[in-house]
Amino acid sequence: xxxxxxxxxxxxxxxxxxxxxxxxxxxxxxxxxxxxxxxxxxxxxxxxxxxxxxxxxxxxxxxxxxxxxxxxxxxxxxxxxxxxxxxxxxxxxxxxxxxxxxxxxxxxxxxxxxxxxxxxxxxxxxxxxxxxxxxxxxxxxxxxxx
Numbered sequence: 001x002x003x004x005x006x007x008x009x010x011x012x013x014x015x016x017x018x019x020x021x022x023x024x025x026x027x028x029x030x031x032x033x034x035x036x037x038x039x040x041x042x043x044x045x046x047x048x049x050x051x052x053x054x055x056x057x058x059x060x061x062x063x064x065x066x067x068x069x070x071x072x073x074x075x076x077x078x079x080x081x082x083x084x085x086x087x088x089x090x091x092x093x094x095x096x097x098x099x100x101x102x103x104x105x106x107x108x109x110x111x112x113x114x115x116x117x118x119x120x121x122x123x124x125x126x127x128x129x130x131x132x133x134x135x136x137x138x139x140x141x142x143x144x145x146x
Contacts, residue, residue, distance in 0.1 A: 065130065082125055
């Protein structure tokens with residue numbers, strides 16, 4: 001019985017390790033695109049005073065997050081795609097759940113979704129943009145392996 005438990009623990013740790021090496025892990029957890037351990041943002045997306053502010057480099061591996069001035073301007077295209085996807089999703093949800101809803105309530109609901117989700121979409125677009133260009137390089141040298 002102990003061997004079976006150890007085998008399941010080994011499989012579980014391999015699955016967690018494989019998940020941690022994916023770009024999706026970095027995006028979902030807002031982690032460093034290089035090592036997936038350090039924090040990408042200075043604060044959470046809804047801290048509006050620091051919304052979208054990045055650390056200049058990873059706190060764990062020390063690699064820089066900006067490869068050139070204006071690098072994150074391209075994240076605007078990702079933010080636009082996320083915004084369109086959320087507007088369409090909200091509209092389809094309203095058509096399915098409340099088909100008789102008027103135009104003005106639809107506009108107000110979609111505007112509320114975009115306004116309330118805006119800081120999160122902004123942060124999400126930046127981390128997606130970074131993961132499109134930065135490659136996972138593993139944990140920093142000299143760091144203990146999990």
